[in-house]
Amino acid sequence: MRVAVVGLGLIGGSLALACRERELAAVAGYDRDREVRAAASVRGACNTVHDTLAAALDGADAVFLAAPVGALGQLAEEALALVGPECVVTDVGSTKRAICERISDPRFIGGHPLAGAETAGIEHARADLFDGAAWYLTPQAEATTGVLYERLHRLLAALGARPGALDAVEHDRIMAAISHMPHVVANVIAAQVADALAGEGRTPLAAIGPSLRDATRVAGSNSAIWGDIYVANSAAIVAALGRLESALAQARELIAGENREAIIDWNDAARDRRAELLDTAIGGATQELRVSVPNRPGVVAEIALALGSAGVNIVDMVLSPSLDGSQGTVALWVVGDDAAVRAEGLIAQLALPVARP
Amino acid sequence: MRVAVVGLGLIGGSLALACRERELAAVAGYDRDREVRAAASVRGACNTVHDTLAAALDGADAVFLAAPVGALGQLAEEALALVGPECVVTDVGSTKRAICERISDPRFIGGHPLAGAETAGIEHARADLFDGAAWYLTPQAEATTGVLYERLHRLLAALGARPGALDAVEHDRIMAAISHMPHVVANVIAAQVADALAGEGRTPLAAIGPSLRDATRVAGSNSAIWGDIYVANSAAIVAALGRLESALAQARELIAGENREAIIDWNDAARDRRAELLDTAIGGATQELRVSVPNRPGVVAEIALALGSAGVNIVDMVLSPSLDGSQGTVALWVVGDDAAVRAEGLIAQLALPVARP
Numbered sequence: 001m002r003v004a005v006v007g008l009g010l011i012g013g014s015l016a017l018a019c020r021e022r023e024l025a026a027v028a029g030y031d032r033d034r035e036v037r038a039a040a041s042v043r044g045a046c047n048t049v050h051d052t053l054a055a056a057l058d059g060a061d062a063v064f065l066a067a068p069v070g071a072l073g074q075l076a077e078e079a080l081a082l083v084g085p086e087c088v089v090t091d092v093g094s095t096k097r098a099i100c101e102r103i104s105d106p107r108f109i110g111g112h113p114l115a116g117a118e119t120a121g122i123e124h125a126r127a128d129l130f131d132g133a134a135w136y137l138t139p140q141a142e143a144t145t146g147v148l149y150e151r152l153h154r155l156l157a158a159l160g161a162r163p164g165a166l167d168a169v170e171h172d173r174i175m176a177a178i179s180h181m182p183h184v185v186a187n188v189i190a191a192q193v194a195d196a197l198a199g200e201g202r203t204p205l206a207a208i209g210p211s212l213r214d215a216t217r218v219a220g221s222n223s224a225i226w227g228d229i230y231v232a233n234s235a236a237i238v239a240a241l242g243r244l245e246s247a248l249a250q251a252r253e254l255i256a257g258e259n260r261e262a263i264i265d266w267n268d269a270a271r272d273r274r275a276e277l278l279d280t281a282i283g284g285a286t287q288e289l290r291v292s293v294p295n296r297p298g299v300v301a302e303i304a305l306a307l308g309s310a311g312v313n314i315v316d317m318v319l320s321p322s323l324d325g326s327q328g329t330v331a332l333w334v335v336g337d338d339a340a341v342r343a344e345g346l347i348a349q350l351a352l353p354v355a356r357p
Numbered sequence: 358m359r360v361a362v363v364g365l366g367l368i369g370g371s372l373a374l375a376c377r378e379r380e381l382a383a384v385a386g387y388d389r390d391r392e393v394r395a396a397a398s399v400r401g402a403c404n405t406v407h408d409t410l411a412a413a414l415d416g417a418d419a420v421f422l423a424a425p426v427g428a429l430g431q432l433a434e435e436a437l438a439l440v441g442p443e444c445v446v447t448d449v450g451s452t453k454r455a456i457c458e459r460i461s462d463p464r465f466i467g468g469h470p471l472a473g474a475e476t477a478g479i480e481h482a483r484a485d486l487f488d489g490a491a492w493y494l495t496p497q498a499e500a501t502t503g504v505l506y507e508r509l510h511r512l513l514a515a516l517g518a519r520p521g522a523l524d525a526v527e528h529d530r531i532m533a534a535i536s537h538m539p540h541v542v543a544n545v546i547a548a549q550v551a552d553a554l555a556g557e558g559r560t561p562l563a564a565i566g567p568s569l570r571d572a573t574r575v576a577g578s579n580s581a582i583w584g585d586i587y588v589a590n591s592a593a594i595v596a597a598l599g600r601l602e603s604a605l606a607q608a609r610e611l612i613a614g615e616n617r618e619a620i621i622d623w624n625d626a627a628r629d630r631r632a633e634l635l636d637t638a639i640g641g642a643t644q645e646l647r648v649s650v651p652n653r654p655g656v657v658a659e660i661a662l663a664l665g666s667a668g669v670n671i672v673d674m675v676l677s678p679s680l681d682g683s684q685g686t687v688a689l690w691v692v693g694d695d696a697a698v699r700a701e702g703l704i705a706q707l708a709l710p711v712a713r714p
Contacts (some may be wrong), residue, residue: 070617124649124710177553182572184612185542187627188604194630196534196597211575212634215539217688218568220628222714227621234612240553241609245602247545252598255541255591260427264584270544271577273551277569292481300665304657314657331574353481357579 001025003155004060006053006075008040011092011115012066013125016045018159021127025155030056039122057082062155064111065091069228073102080105088148094175094225095232096138100168106145109152110138110168112175113161128160135161138168169236176236180229183218184241190219278333287340291330292353299352303330306346312339358382360512361417363410363432365397368449368472369423370482373402375516378484382512387413396479414439419512421468422448426585430459437462445505451532451582452589453495457525463502466509467495467525469532470518485517492518495525526593533593537586540575541598547576635690644697648687649710656709660687663703669696 003025005012016027029046030053031037041049050056057063060083065075072093079089080103090111093099100110115133135156139149149165156163166174193212230237254266278286293299307314314332334343340356347354360382362369373384386403387410388394398406407413414420417440422432429450436446437460447468450456457467472490492513496506506522513520523531550569587594611623635643650656664670669691691700697713704711 120712124712126649126710128651174553177550178569182546182568184608185546185572185605186568186631187624188601188608189539189542190627190631190634192597192600192604193534194633196531197634211539211543212535214571214574215542216631216634217571219631220624220626223621223624223628226624227617230612230620230624231615231617234615238609238613240549241605241612243549244545245605245609247549248542248598248602248605251541251545252595252602255587255598256595258588258591260584260588263587264580267544267577267580267583267587269577270547271580274543274547274573274576276551277547277554277573292483294485300657300661304661308657353483355477355481 001061002059004028004056004063006030007066008036008122010120010124013045013122014129015064017127024158028056054082060087063089069093069232072099076103088152096168097172098232106143112136131160133161135163137165172233172236176240180237181240186216186219190216286333289332290355312343358418359416361385361413361420363387364423365393365479367477367481370402370479371486372421374484381515385413411439417444420446426450426589429456433460445509453525454529455589463500469493488517490518492520494520494522529590529593533597537594538597543573543576547573643690646689647712669700
């Protein structure tokens with residue numbers, strides 16, 4: 001099999017490495033940036049790196065388009081004009097409706113790997129980037145042929161990913177809910193709270209709590225990537241924000257009513273819904289532990305070592321220091337009640353106060 | 358000096374321990390729960406534990422009321438009826454407007470320590486709980502006498518805390534912005550996303566990303582505490598939610614307009630506002646590092662140990678695993694550019710990809 005990878009950044013470079021390391025295909029690479037092509041050659045990610053798109057696509061059985069979301073539509077059209085009738089073309093963009101509406105060619109199947117992209121560039125590419133990663137495919141019911149879909153699905157599974165089919169509009173709706181809308185909220189909260197604290201800088205009042213830290217952590221994520229995402233998925237994001245505004249208005253009215261029992265019912269329900277989300281995501285019931293710690297260098301290491309050497313994996317963690325960093329709380333999530341009980345015991349042995357809220 | 362502590366949970370117990378360990382005062386304790394009184398006696402947190410409020414308050418120079426927010430108003434009235442004319446009475450509730458409007462007695466000064474309360478109960482009390490913690494005081498300009506305010510301020514500073522005065526209404530407005538409103542948002546988002554994913558549980562689509570994990574982390578926090586807070590600070594929370602709804606509507610219109618440049622400007626501004634918040638809170642410019650890691654037991658320990666043994670303190674951290682937990686990203690925040698440069702080098706030495714976004 002011959003695979004072409006167009007765009008040799010973190011995702012494209014990792015795809016090429018994974019294909020080669022697992023001996024799945026000969027990989028032909030192309031990037032429109034000459035320096036990136038040179039870096040890819042040095043890295044040895046591809047069997048061959050080409051100076052033109054046409055040369056890279058020549059004879060390909062499968063083509064991965066790993067460019068920014070805003071460039072994918074035109075790139076897909078160019079690629080489809082160059083490849084043969086039995087070649088499957090896919091992309092790795094994080095929104096799918098726009099490109100799937102634009103490209104009706106039966107050889108195109110939209111794709112979206114949920115794989116880390118925090119450290120960009122081919123220098124961070126890794127053959128194991130897609131190990132166990134969900135990889136959404138958005139075939140078009142009327143158009144996509146079975147043979148091309150099966151080839152792509154099998155290739156992704158062989159790469160270590162977990163491919164699953166989904167309607168493009170549904171994909172964008174879900175991504176708006178689980179990722180794009182929370183990014184907008186973080187942006188809005190960061191601005192609003194900065195406004196609320198304006199002028200408080202010289203008092204001890206400026207402490208920001210762990211809830212605010214969490215709520216704003218993704219504020220202002222990479223603008224080049226997110227500018228494209230907000231534009232390409234605007235319809236689904238706008239719909240999700242509309243629902244959020246309605247739900248916030250309901251919560252506001254509930255709180256304005258000052259009915260403590262009703263407020264507690266609503267708060268308890270939110271806890272259950274969050275647990276539901278984590279369970280769905282991780283495939284087991286996550287358990288939370290809260291540890292009070294002196295916030296000195298090394299204390300996180302002690303906890304992580306104690307759990308790690310006992311084989312208890314930490315699936316999520318947040319460290320919330322006090323104003324001056326002298327102490328704080330570590331919240332840890334582990335999977336399963338057994339793991340939680342063991343973790344609690346191990347942490348207690350470190351003489352740190354631990355509780356399961 | 359003689360200090361009375363009413364309510365012997367985590368905060369009250371830690372107050373008593375801190376007073377005794379620092380030899381600031383003889384501490385008389387009271388809790389309305391007989392079992393808590395017994396546990397406090399065993400723990401030795403107070404010099405004396407009493408069976409009635411009146412006995413505990415007898416001869417006190419300062420009284421701390423460390424009961425749940427919903428009980429503080431009546432408790433303050435009872436305490437003020439029992440103590441002498443030169444005794445200062447304060448509380449530790451996380452909302453201040455309601456109690457300060459109810460209690461006009463010049464001997465009462467509202468208070469609110471920003472100290473960890475995740476692990477409740479006297480068994481988790483610690484003498485160093487307030488070390489470096491901001492402690493808001495809400496004196497009443499027309500009523501509070503200088504001598505009582507000065508005594509309370511000096512006592513808190515001697516406990517290791519950093520007291521600062523603030524108008525009660527302003528206190529509640531700020532807490533609504535930095536803590537209460539983000540909790541409401543987490544509750545609302547958890548429910549909305551659980552709805553959006555309903556029925557997707559059997560597909561790989563249910564992956565929840567790090568942004569959603571952060572956005573919902575405080576969903577459904579302790580209902581007994583938060584029921585009181587939402588009721589006691591409803592006016593300020595309702596106002597903050599109203600502003601949030603307006604700002605979200607503006608963001609929604611911006612995104613609906615699909616003007617990429619305008620969206621990027623807004624996103625860049627959000628990044629700046631979040632950095633402003635962290636800088637204000639931590640007293641230096643925080644720097645973020647992102648590390649791609651295999652999510653095996655021990656990897657967090659390796660990073661934390663490498664930084665810890667080099668004296669680089671991690672002020673915030675979030676671990677975002679992939680769907681199956683096989684790999685992920687650790688985001689770390691350290692204070693200052695020097696620390697960030699050193700951390701980057703130390704992590705690179707561990708052969709982990711690291712970037713400063």
